[in-house]
Amino acid sequence: MKLEISLFKFDKNSDYLPFYTKHFLKIKSEKTLLDILNTINDESTFGYENDENFDLVVNGLYLKASTTIEELVKKFGKDLTIDPISVRRAGNDLIINDDDFNKKLLILDDFINQEDKKAYSKLKQYYYASNTLDYKSEYIGDAVLILAYDLIQADKTNEVAILKVLKEQEVGASYHTNLKNRIFNFDTSIEDKIVSIQKKLDLIHNDEDKNFRINNTLIIDFKNFEDSNEIKHDFKDFNIAYYPSKECEKVDSLLNNLSAKFLSLDTLNLDLAKNTFNKNQEITYCVATTILLDAFDNNADFLLVDNDDDFYIFDYNRKAFEKFSGRDVILPVIHVNELQKLASGEHKIANETLTKHQINPEII
Secondary structure, three states, X not given: OEEEEEEEEOXXXXXXXXEEEEEEEEOOOOOEHHHHHHHHHHHOOOOOOOOOOOEEEEOOEEEEOOOEHHHHHHHHOOEEEEEOOOHHHEEEOOEEOOHHHHHHHHHHHHHOOHHHHHHHHOOHHHHHHOXXXXXXXXXXXXXXXXXXXXXXXXXXXXXXXXXXXXXXXXXXXXXXXXXXOOEOOOOHHHHHHHHHHHHHOOOOOOHHHOOOOOOOOOOOOOOOOOOOOOOOOOOOOOEEEEEOOOOOHXXXXXXXXXXXXXXXXXXXXXXXXXXXXXXXXXXXXHHHHXXXXXXXXXXXXXXXXXXXXXXXXXXXXXXXXXXXXXXXXXXXXXXXXXXXXXXXXXXXXXXXXXXXXXXXXXXX
């Protein structure tokens, strides 16, 4: 088996910009990603840690150097791009300056001992994997929230004091974005810990209390998704950016029967932080702006969503998006129920809701 590897390179003392070196590696005795790094290093030295717990990013996902080659190829294929866990903090190729990570631990300084500090050091992946850091470098970090949960579990007498400290942070737990699509083979119990802390801080509302129509009271009835397999309009020559919230066979079947091009963009995997939207809209607006503008810049004709909440977030908050980005946000948003009716030729029914959009797609 032969792998094509693009390896991130950057020396803060000599390079102005980072670059990538190409390596065509024929697998012999190598079993893990660390073995690959060691083999490349034997040919041409570079900065990394010869440790199976070394944190890396491969093809956009955060993982450990202990990840097997078999797992890598199964997930990504044979073309691999290897990056440090923080490109902006890279100093010597894959080795970064993690002072920001260590500094955030001071938040819990009154409650920790040396063992806790060691435990925190093992949570580095969760800190840098957070998409929130792309918008808010001062975010306390998911690692602090995870450690806070563990500290409370170990000693309940500290719970009130720890929660008080967390609540005092200006860019705290309400800025968390889900790590599920960011980390390879993600352990969902990690997310459960963070959500538990958010609940203790009263940041999460019940589903029935959530309101994503902050700037518009109009409720649109998108009707039901019809089980129609008849495709009268296959959307050939359309570029569609689909932001999926869940897996649904009916929706997948519809999309598979269309001739449209569906854009493959990393931003379509970003979490909108809907859990805490009613307490903090800022992070949701930041992420939604990124998704819409990336789709627009990649020539999408519209953004497709599969639930009402996502529609309201993307279509009803355009002024907020424009404020964050300094750009016009004009990409239309279409609900999958509307797409189904358009594809099956039910234009009159579809138009009843399309005309109520903030930006009418005028697709008919």
